[in-house]
Amino acid sequence: MNQRGADALIQAGLRGDKQVEGAFVRDGGACAVGTMMLALGFGGMFGIADLDDAVYALASEYEIDLLKPVTCPECHQSVGSELCRIAHMNDKHHWDFITIARKLGPQ
Ligand SMILES: [Zn+2]
Numbered sequence: 001m002n003q004r005g006a007d008a009l010i011q012a013g014l015r016g017d018k019q020v021e022g023a024f025v026r027d028g029g030a031c032a033v034g035t036m037m038l039a040l041g042f043g044g045m046f047g048i049a050d051l052d053d054a055v056y057a058l059a060s061e062y063e064i065d066l067l068k069p070v071t072c073p074e075c076h077q078s079v080g081s082e083l084c085r086i087a088h089m090n091d092k093h094h095w096d097f098i099t100i101a102r103k104l105g106p107q
Pocket of ligand 1: 074075093
């Protein structure tokens with residue numbers, strides 16, 4: 001994740017955006033991955049429109065790797081790609097937007 005991706009999460013955290021788990025967008029909130037998709041303009045009436053396009057936009061705009069396997073810094077399990085790890089920290093470890101940005105963003 002590059003600085004622009006981290007900034008999208010930090011801005012959501014500073015605004016007090018509602019954070020949800022288990023869905024990109026739900027109940028007026030979004031998970032960390034959904035928040036970054038919304039920041040790139042992929043919001044739709046029913047959630048994220050054009051999900052495939054949104055995923056590839058995250059990869060190209062925020063330099064989020066979709067392929068290379070990574071492990072979780074908390075439970076040390078293999079969690080799939082960097083994109084999956086962001087969702088994992090959001091859903092399983094309940095990291096807030098700013099924690100995800102600070103710990104998974106550029107060091
Ligand atoms: Zn974990």
